[in-house]
Amino acid sequence: MRIYDWHAAPNPRRVHIFLAEKGLSVPLEEVADGMKLKEEYKQNFPQAMVPILELDDGTVIGEAMAICRYFEESYPDPPLFGTEPISKAKVHMWETRANEEGFLAFGELFRNTHPDFVDRGLPGSAEPIPQIPALIDRAKGRIRRFYKKLDDQLSDNVFVAGDSYSVADITALCAVDFGAWTEMGVADDVASGCPNVKRWHAIVSARPSAST
Amino acid sequence: MRIYDWHAAPNPRRVHIFLAEKGLSVPLEEVADGMKLKEEYKQNFPQAMVPILELDDGTVIGEAMAICRYFEESYPDPPLFGTEPISKAKVHMWETRANEEGFLAFGELFRNTHPDFVDRGLPGSAEPIPQIPALIDRAKGRIRRFYKKLDDQLSDNVFVAGDSYSVADITALCAVDFGAWTEMGVADDVASGCPNVKRWHAIVSARPSAST
Numbered sequence: 001m002r003i004y005d006w007h008a009a010p011n012p013r014r015v016h017i018f019l020a021e022k023g024l025s026v027p028l029e030e031v032a033d034g035m036k037l038k039e040e041y042k043q044n045f046p047q048a049m050v051p052i053l054e055l056d057d058g059t060v061i062g063e064a065m066a067i068c069r070y071f072e073e074s075y076p077d078p079p080l081f082g083t084e085p086i087s088k089a090k091v092h093m094w095e096t097r098a099n100e101e102g103f104l105a106f107g108e109l110f111r112n113t114h115p116d117f118v119d120r121g122l123p124g125s126a127e128p129i130p131q132i133p134a135l136i137d138r139a140k141g142r143i144r145r146f147y148k149k150l151d152d153q154l155s156d157n158v159f160v161a162g163d164s165y166s167v168a169d170i171t172a173l174c175a176v177d178f179g180a181w182t183e184m185g186v187a188d189d190v191a192s193g194c195p196n197v198k199r200w201h202a203i204v205s206a207r208p209s210a211s212t
Numbered sequence: 213m214r215i216y217d218w219h220a221a222p223n224p225r226r227v228h229i230f231l232a233e234k235g236l237s238v239p240l241e242e243v244a245d246g247m248k249l250k251e252e253y254k255q256n257f258p259q260a261m262v263p264i265l266e267l268d269d270g271t272v273i274g275e276a277m278a279i280c281r282y283f284e285e286s287y288p289d290p291p292l293f294g295t296e297p298i299s300k301a302k303v304h305m306w307e308t309r310a311n312e313e314g315f316l317a318f319g320e321l322f323r324n325t326h327p328d329f330v331d332r333g334l335p336g337s338a339e340p341i342p343q344i345p346a347l348i349d350r351a352k353g354r355i356r357r358f359y360k361k362l363d364d365q366l367s368d369n370v371f372v373a374g375d376s377y378s379v380a381d382i383t384a385l386c387a388v389d390f391g392a393w394t395e396m397g398v399a400d401d402v403a404s405g406c407p408n409v410k411r412w413h414a415i416v417s418a419r420p421s422a423s424t
Contacts, residue, residue: 047361059298066305073297085285086271093278101336104312121350124313125357132346138333145337149259 003067004041004052006032010103010178012051014064017170020209022075026053035116042126049124065095068167080167087162094153094161094168101149102175105142109182112136143184146175147194154196158203165204173204215279216253216264218244222315222390224263226276229382232421234287238265247328254338261336277307280379292379299374306365306373306380313361314387317354321394324348355396358387359406366408370415377416385416 005012005028019026031041031050042048053061053070061067072081082088111117112135119128121135150172153160160168176197179185186201204210217224217240231238243253243262254260265273265282273279284293294300323329324347331340333347362384365372372380388409391397398413416422 053301055298061298061301061305063305063308066301066308069304070297070301073300085282086267086273088285089265089273089278089282092281093273093275096275096278100316122354125353127353127357129350129353132344132350134344134346138341138344141337141339141341142334145339 001056002027002029002054004029004031004045004050004054006030006037006050008032009050010106010174010181011049011064013174013177014167014170015051015053015067016212017173017209018068018071018080018167020212021078021080021165021170021207022071024071024075046126047124048126065099065167065171068170080165080170082161082164082166087164091161091166091168095166095171097146097149098160098168098171098175101142102146103171103178105139105146106175106178106182106184108135109139109143109184110178112139113182140184140190143179144190147191147197150200151194151196154200159200165207169200169204173201173210176201213268214239214241214266216241216243216257216262216266218242218249218262220244221262222318222386222393223261223276225386225389226379226382227263227265227279228424229385229421230280230283230292230379232424233290233292233377233382233419234283236283236287258338259336260338277311277379277383280382292377292382294373294376294378299376303373303378303380307378307383309358309361310372310380310383310387313354314358315383315390317351317358318387318390318394318396320347321351321355321396322390324351325394352396352402355391356402359403359409362412363406363408366412371412377419381412381416385413385422388413 003015003026007028007030031038037048037050045052047062049062051064051067053067061070082091111121112131118131121129121131159165160172176186184190186198191197215227215238219240219242243250249260249262257264261274263276263279265279273282294303323333324343330343333341333343371377372384388398392399396402398410403409
C-alpha cells in the first residue's frame with residue numbers, strides 16, 4: 001500500500017491530517033518536483049491529481065475524502081465521519097461546504113493569480129486552462145461568504161460539524177491554510193471580523209495532526 | 213419531517229431519486245416559484261439553496277448528498293453508498309468526480325449562459341454574482357473531459373462505481389440530464405463519441421426512480 005503524494009500541497013494534507021488523527025502510517029511517495037507533478041507520474045496517472053491511494057491488490061482510490069473514507073471504514077476508531085445518522089449527515093454537510101465553498105474557492109483564487117499556474121486554471125486537465133482575471137474578484141467574494149458562514153457556525157459549536165472533531169474540521173483547516181498562499185489567509189484582513197474562526201483555527205492547529 | 217424542494221431543479225433531483233431507490237416517501241414542500249426561490253424561503257434560509265431536510269426535532273440538514281447520507285444510515289437497505297471499505301471508497305471517489313467534474317461544470321455552463329441567471333453566476337449568495345463570459349468555454353472543456361472520463365470508466369463497469377448502482381450513478385445522471393438544459397446534453401454532439409455513457413444513461417434512466 002502507498003499514497004502518491006505532493007507533500008506541500010493543500011489537498012494531500014487532508015489525508016495526512018486524517019491518518020495522523022487515526023494513528024495510522026502509510027508509505028508516501030512524493031510525485032511532485034517543485035510546483036509541478038513529475039512527468040512520469042502524469043504518464044502513469046493522466047488525470048494528474050494528488051493524492052492517490054494504491055492498495056496491495058492494485059486498487060487505485062483517488063479523491064482525498066474517498067481515501068479518508070477507505071481508512072474510516074477499515075479503522076473506525078476514532079470516528080471522524082460521525083457516529084449515528086444525524087451526526088454523520090452533519091459531518092457530510094459541513095465537509096461538503098468546507099470543500100465547495102471554502103477549499104475550491106481558495107483554489108480558484110490561487111490558480112487564477114499565481115504565475116506558476118498561468119496555464120493551470122483548473123486541476124486535472126492535460127490541456128492548458130488559461131487563468132481568467134474575472135475569477136479573482138469572484139473567488140474573493142466566495143471566500144468572504146465562506147468565512148462568514150464558518151464564523152456563524154462556530155459561534156455555538158466547538159468544531160465545524162458540532163461537538164466532535166471530524167473531517168469537516170480537516171477540510172476547513174486545509175482550506176483556510178490554503179488561504180495563506182493568497183491574500184485571504186486567517187491572519188489577513190478578511191478574517192479579522194471572524195473571531196470564532198480564529199479561536200477554532202488556533203485549537204485545531206494545535207493538534208499534533210496539523211503539523212504532519 | 214419534510215424536504216424543502218425545487219422539484220424541477222437538478223440538485224433536489226438527486227434526493228428524489230435516492231428516496232425512490234430506497235422506497236421511502238418524505239413530504240416535499242415546494243419553495244420555488246418559476247425560476248426563483250420564494251422570498252419567504254430566502255428569508256428563513258438566507259443561504260438560499262435547495263434541498264434542505266428538516267427533521268421532527270428541528271434539525272436542519274442541507275446539501276443533497278448529506279441528506280442522502282442521513283437516509284442511508286437510517287435505512288441501510290438497499291445500500292447506495294457501497295458495502296465494505298473498498299466499495300465505499302470507490303462510490304465516494306466517483307460521486308465526488310460526478311459532482312465536481314460533472315454537476316458543477318454543467319451548473320457553471322448553465323448559470324453563465326441562461327438569461328434568467330444573469331446575476332446568479334453562483335448559488336447560495338444573497339449578493340448578485342455577475343455572469344462571466346470566459347467561463348462558458350471553460351465549462352464546455354470541463355464537460356468534454358467529464359464525458360470522456362465517464363465513458364472510460366463505463367467501458368468496463370456496468371455502473372459508475374462498479375457492479376452496483378449507487379449514489380455515483382445518481383449524481384452522474386442528474387449531471388448529464390442537467391446538460392440537456394444547455395447544449396451539452398447526452399443527445400448532443402459532445403456525447404456522440406461516448407457510447408458507454410449512452411448505454412449507461414439508457415439503463416439508469418429506465419429505472420422507475422429516474423422518473424420521480
